[in-house]
Amino acid sequence: MNRNFFKALKMEKIAMFIILTLIVFVAALAIVTTLIMVVMGKTRDIAILKSMGATTSSIMKIFIFEGLLIGVVGTIVGTILGLLIAYNLEGITQFLEGLFRFKFLPGDVYYIDELPSTVRPLDVVLIDGIAFLLSFLATLYPSRKAAGLDPAEALRYE
Amino acid sequence: MAEIRVENLLKSYKQGSRRVEALRGIDLVFNGGEPVAVIGPSGAGKTTLIHILGTIDRPSAGRVLYDGRDVFAMSDRDLARFRNRTVGFVFQFHHLLLEFTALENTMMPALIQGVQRREAKGRAQEILEEVGLGDRMTHKPGELSGGEQQRVAVARSLILEPQVLLADEPTGNLDRETGEGVYQLLQQMNREKGITLIIVTHNEEIAGRLPRRIHLVDGRVV
Numbered sequence: 001m002n003r004n005f006f007k008a009l010k011m012e013k014i015a016m017f018i019i020l021t022l023i024v025f026v027a028a029l030a031i032v033t034t035l036i037m038v039v040m041g042k043t044r045d046i047a048i049l050k051s052m053g054a055t056t057s058s059i060m061k062i063f064i065f066e067g068l069l070i071g072v073v074g075t076i077v078g079t080i081l082g083l084l085i086a087y088n089l090e091g092i093t094q095f096l097e098g099l100f101r102f103k104f105l106p107g108d109v110y111y112i113d114e115l116p117s118t119v120r121p122l123d124v125v126l127i128d129g130i131a132f133l134l135s136f137l138a139t140l141y142p143s144r145k146a147a148g149l150d151p152a153e154a155l156r157y158e
Numbered sequence: 159m160a161e162i163r164v165e166n167l168l169k170s171y172k173q174g175s176r177r178v179e180a181l182r183g184i185d186l187v188f189n190g191g192e193p194v195a196v197i198g199p200s201g202a203g204k205t206t207l208i209h210i211l212g213t214i215d216r217p218s219a220g221r222v223l224y225d226g227r228d229v230f231a232m233s234d235r236d237l238a239r240f241r242n243r244t245v246g247f248v249f250q251f252h253h254l255l256l257e258f259t260a261l262e263n264t265m266m267p268a269l270i271q272g273v274q275r276r277e278a279k280g281r282a283q284e285i286l287e288e289v290g291l292g293d294r295m296t297h298k299p300g301e302l303s304g305g306e307q308q309r310v311a312v313a314r315s316l317i318l319e320p321q322v323l324l325a326d327e328p329t330g331n332l333d334r335e336t337g338e339g340v341y342q343l344l345q346q347m348n349r350e351k352g353i354t355l356i357i358v359t360h361n362e363e364i365a366g367r368l369p370r371r372i373h374l375v376d377g378r379v380v
């Protein structure tokens with residue numbers, strides 16, 4: 001009995017991990033695509049800056065900075081929201097259960113009838129660190145693309 | 159005042175399986191401080207030549223020497239620095255940064271060079287006064303007329319007192335009178351500051367007034 005229970009819990013943790021990884025992956029992709037769009041929209045401006053003597057690395061820095069800004073703001077907002085939810089999980093589940101007349105964990109099926117939640121500071125720091133690192137990595141490809149742009153081509157036309 | 163020597167310049171573009179020869183062996187010397195008109199039919203390679211002279215494009219073969227220095231032998235970083243200090247561009251389209259004011263646009267090359275903001279601002283104000291835009295400094299390009307936009311572009315190209323000013327049909331999109339104003343401004347800068355002025359133009363009248371004309375046809379000087 002007990003062994004099955006822990007097995008199930010472990011499975012759940014793995015499933016959770018996979019889902020979270022996918023979410024983070026999609027978020028990182030969102031930064032990549034957003035930046036690629038920005039870079040495409042700024043083709044002319046990049047070419048203008050280059051024609052005035054801006055170096056490849058300074059152009060790269062502009063877009064890495066923009067990507068990091070998205071990453072930092074996202075991480076901070078995400079952390080605040082996450083912590084708010086984690087600290088008020090009981091109230092939130094009760095509210096939702098009341099709203100939809102539905103029990104997340106019916107006591108007659110599961111051993112527990114509420115979602116347990118603890119905030120582990122180390123986890124928070126670790127996940128924030130990873131989120132920040134990922135958003136940095138996500139900026140590299142678009143920034144490189146921006147910096148490598150051929151100015152002559154972009155300046156030929158309106 | 160830079161002397162620019164162009165040796166056997168070739169430029170070809172790959173277009174699918176075809177090769178387009180934009181420049182087919184150009185040999186030229188531009189003397190320091192000399193105003194020169196580059197003329198020729200559409201597709202002759204004028205823009206390509208200007209871009210290569212200004213080092214924003216690389217030739218397929220041949221060399222460009224500024225006072226004897228082979229510019230394309232430089233590293234990318236050095237070339238960017240060189241471009242920042244030596245070359246000013248005025249394009250057919252103003253190519254100003256739309257989110258920035260006339261003043262900020264004019265400051266930009268100085269900021270790229272690392273000049274202090276205050277100092278860059280002072281210099282930009284001075285130059286905008288000089289081109290007659292003292293009362294338009296906080297306007298964005300969208301709030302300026304075509305002639306004013308082009309004068310901001312001229313101010314921007316001059317803020318670092320380049321040795322060479324490359325202008326690619328700078329009056330192409332302006333009416334006769336406004337175009338004449340921009341042209342006068344360019345010539346005044348050439349006279350007062352000894353800047354080597356290379357100006358691409360379809361305007362016969364403007365070309366005719368310059369002491370030297372280079373006629374390009376089909377990638378060659380004729």
Ligand SMILES: Nc1ncnc2c1ncn2[C@@H]1O[C@H](COP(=O)(O)OP(=O)(O)OP(=O)(O)O)[C@@H](O)[C@H]1O
Nearest residue numbers: 171172173178180199200201202203204205206207
């Ligand atoms: N990226 C490119 N790919 C292929 N061909 C190109 C490219 N850029 C320019 N060309 C070709 O090179 C030739 C020279 O072009 P360039 O723009 O230098 O002419 P131009 O003399 O400035 O003409 P215009 O007076 O119309 O501005 C043209 O035949 C043009 O089609």
Ligand SMILES: [Mg+2]
Nearest residue numbers: 204205206326
């Ligand atoms: Mg052209």
